[in-house]
Amino acid sequence: MAKASNAARPEPQRLNSVEELATLRQELLDSKDPNQAEIVVCYGTGCLASGARQVEAALKKALKAADMDVKVRPLIKTTGCRGFCSQGPLVVIQPEGIFYQKVSPQDAEDIVQALAQDAGPVQRLLYRDPKTGETIPHEKDIPFYKLQERLVLRRIGSIDPTDIYDTIAAGGYQALAKALTSMEPEQVVAEVEKSGLRGRGGAGFPTGRKWRGALKAIEKKGRPVYVVCNGDEGDPGAFMDCMVMEGDPHAVLEGMILGAYALGAEQGYLYVRAEYPVAIEHLSIAIEQARSLGLLGENILGSGFSFDVRINRGAGAFVCGESTALFTSIEGKAGEPRPKYVRSVEEGLWGRPTVLNNVETWANVPLIIENGGDWYAGIGVPHSTGTKVFSLVGKVNNVGLVEVPMGVPLGHIVEEIGGGVPGGKPFKAVQTGGPSGGCIPYELKDTPVDFDSLKAAGSMMGSGGMIVMDERDCVVDVARYFLRFLEEESCGKCIPCRLGLTRMREILDDFSRGKGSQKDLEDLESLAQAIKDGALCALGGSAPNPLLATLRYFRDEYLAHIEGHKCPAGVCKDLITYRIDPDKCTGCTSCARMCPQGAISGEKKKPHAIDESACIRCGICLETCEFGAVEVF
Amino acid sequence: MVEFEIDGQKVQAQEGWTVLETARKYGIHIPTLCYHEAVKPSGACRLCVVELREGDWSKVVISCMYPVAEGLKVFTDSERVKNVRRWILEMLLAECPASEEIRQLAAQYGVTSTRFAIHDPDQDCILCGLCVRVCAEVVGANAISTVGRGVHKQIGAPYLEPGSDCVACGSCVTVCPTGAMRRRLDAVRGKPKVELAR
Known part of the structure; x- marks a missing residue:
């Protein structure tokens, strides 16, 4: 094992059948003492940045020094992101589920002593409900968590992501076992079709239909077929996929193995951006551990089915999250997209039939196989089934990672789970879908968050970034920000994107200085349409969206800049x-x-x-x- | 044989042809900059856009790569198509002010001035990549490539220094739609020691 795990573990021994996996799981569950306390330290990016490593060290020290009169000494465990990032560093005491927030190394002594003396939780570290002012000791009762439905994130925060045994004990690879023993590959595809799962990477293409398309292409062209995971998440303000890869890498792997089983693929690729070093580390450890247990590689669980994956690191180009650019990058060429008049399922990586799905999509697959497509289709709303993970950021009290059923009203996410805007004023708009998306104004806060409703409102689901804006955010400035981002990230292959984004941004620069006319606004809209129609790939084709969406809902604010020479939000420096x-x-x-x-x-x-x-x-x-x-x- | 319509005219094409190839066979004009029969299309300049319509459904695609299909209804000069072409040409006017070819082409489509600021008055390269593709696919020398990304992109030899891979065949100069490679050839092959063209 690459990292010493929390508990004494058996030497990895190859599992030669599904029964051996079941036996191992039973042994793991039996060896666990139900009375043993666990001090769980969140090792998500947010908590690490606010000092989780120091907290863990102090807890270890305090534990060592403590004169423990409890029967079983508590374990210290580190996990992936618990989601409530704004309250970090987070520490949770299991099995009771006592939730400590903003823990500092100085608190370690008290936390350990409270456990040792069975003295109840440390009051000052408990979460306090801002509405009632009362402390809430248990994680499950905190509104931020209570109002969520955590399926994809179900294990994150309870398992050590670097320990495959922890994952197996928590139910990992049960879906694979089920598929290998009781399902034909065709049935796996049928189950995913039945679930109604749509791609979580942004466009929302039905996953089952994609897989079916690949099966048809294989009939024509034969194998090899490839399964690929898109972990090149790069939207500003989005970190869902990162936290899934870091916190539960085996969920992604198991999803890919199931996909490979369904399609008859022998090789898979995980394309992860190099700026996610922890995700890459945890995935690498997971792959190594899965191989050593015979869950990946030759003859998986003795079934005769073989499949392996490799990790490809993206070198920092946002455009490589676009499917065809991702393929050219894996092929070793410069990451530039190619026109996709022939779909990737027919002609993808190396010109072969390829199924490319996003991290969260893959992580949903084991859930569907284990519980059935019908069960999954019952969650969410009819055309957007299941849950969606969002990274809730911006002008909102509870910044973090949230998972809700599809179809929940936008306002519910921002105001109930997110706790609203600091200061209590209503939000101005919520930006969804990143640089390809748009914004939903406060007036439309009842819009259900599902693929079709967001699109109808002029935005899009995207991969799950949700940026809350308040009255101090200027829409001209926001549109400029996203254009500048894409201008830097454009690959430069096609003219509408390479030149058009700069030219649109220049017009907006003028607006932010109070210069502009009705003619400029009309030109901007006409140029935006030309870019949407003319750009080669989705990066360019969707680049005008933040501009068009803000123009749709906040045209007056644009006019205030160019006609009134004022920036109502007080942001554009030349106008305030x-x-x-x-x-x-x-x-x-x-x-x-x-x-x-x-x-x-x-x-x-x-x-x-x-x-x-x-x-x-x-x-x-x-x-x-x-x-x-x-x-x- | 595949049968479909271009601008209301019935046309026939071989399986595997593109819309542009078919249009050219019938003498229907579609402008191009980065297209050349000698190399594979890449879809960079987007000037050859056409609109496909089917009932209420409509989509803009590039004709140089869109494969023909039975029953397509292609429009080569619709409002949406003209809007894309007009803006590309207006932006190219500002981007490549030194190119007479661009000026003439733009004028053909009614674009004679540009609203955009000129950043480099000497620029004539539209970065269509034809030179790179001919060097790789036809000559096989791979002496040049696009260097950098997005707005920083340019055409050059590795490390932007003259290299020995260039065989000075001049193919890149021949296919260049704006004549921009003429000025750049020496930067790729190195300056000849003896003045040959005398």
Whole structure:
């Protein structure tokens, strides 16, 4: 094993049948002492960034030093992302499910002592409901978790992702066992078709139909056929796939193995961006462990079916998340898309029939096979079945990873699970679908979050990024941001994308300086249509979407920029002025001390003033002032 | 034989042909920049776009790569098609102001001025990649490629230095739709020691 796991584990021994897998699982479950406490430290990216590693070290130290009078010493375990990223570092005490938030290394002693003396939870570390002000000790009772339905994420936060035995004990590879013993490959495809699962990468193409298409192509062209996992997640503000690969890599692997079994593939590829080193590490460990147990590679579980995967690392090009660019990249060429008038299921990787699915799509497959397509189709809404994982970010209290059934109203996700906008005001809009998507304004907060409703509202599901905007976010600035992002990420192969994105952004740059006319707006819309129609791939073809969606719902705000020369959100620097309200200013001098330009002057305890000619409109004074005296207009 | 319609005209094509090949056979004009019979199409310039319609359904595709199919209804000069071409040409006018060929082509489609700022008045390369493809597919020398990505993309030899892979055959200069390779050849093969063209 690549990493020492939490508990003493048997030496990996190849499993030669489904029965041996069942025996191993039973042994693992039997060896677990139900009374043994587990101190679970979240090792998601957010918690790591806020100090989870130090917390874990302090807990280990405290545990070692503690005079334990409990029958079984607690285990310390690290897991993938628990999702409530804004409250990290997170520590959960199992089996009770006591949830500690914002834990620091100094808290380790108290956490361990509370366990040792059976003294109940450490009160100060518990989550406090902002509405009632009361503490909520158990994770499952916290609104953020209570209102979710965690299926894809079901094991993340409870298993050690680097320990295959932990996954197996928690039910991993049960779907594979079921398929190998009681299902023909054809039945696996039929079950996925029945489930109604649609691709989680963005476009929402029915997965079963894709697999069926590949089977038809194989009839014509024969094998080899390839299964590929798209782990090149790159939308700004999106981290769902990263957390799935990091937190439950075997779910993705098992999905791919099932897909390979259904299609008769012998080789699979996991295309993961190199900027996800932990995901790559955990997947590599998972692959190695699965191989050593005979769950991957030659003659899987003695069934005669062989399949192996390799990891290809993306070198930092967003466009390689596009299917054909991803294939050219795996083939060793520059990652540029090619026209897909012939579909990938017929002519994909190396010109062979290929099934490419996104990380979350693959992770759904074991659920479907284990519980049945009908069960899955009963979750969500008729044309968008199952659940969807979202990364909820931006101007929202509960930033994190959430999973809800399809069809839940957008407002429910933002306001109930997300806890609304800090300060309690309504949100302005929610950006979904990343640079290819659009935004949904507050007025449409009852829009059900499913593939078709979001599309009808001028946005799209995308891969699951959900960026909440409030009144201090400017739509012109947001549209500019996404265009600038794609301008940098365009591969440059086709002219509409390479030149068009820059030209659209230049027009928006002018808007942000208050320059522009009705004619410019019309040109922008006409050019956007030309790019949508003319660009080679989906990156360019969908690049105008954030602009068109914001124009659709916030045209007045665009007009305010070009006709009124004002930025109502107070963002576009050329159009705003900072001023201090002398009635509210207490003369505390903090803004003057913080101003990087020295543009604020005034005597102590007397109203201050901003020198407009020196002000660079960075907004630090606004953030610094505790009295609301700094105004933007 | 595959039968379909281009601009209302009934046409016949061989299985495996593209819409553009069929149109050319019937003398129906579709403009192109990055297309050349000698190499495989790549779909870079997007000037050869046509619209496919079926009832309410409509889609813009590139004719140089779209395979013919029974019953297609192709429109080579619809409003959607003209809009794509017009904007490509208007952007190329600003991007490659030094190219007379682009200016003439744009004028044919009614584009005589551009609303966009000119960043480089000497630019004449549209980065269609024909030179790269002919060097790889026909000559087999692979002396040049596109270098960099997106807005930073350019045509050049490895490390942007003259290399020995170039056999100075001039194929890239011949296929270049704007004559831009003329100026760049020396940067690929190196400056000849003796002035030959005398």
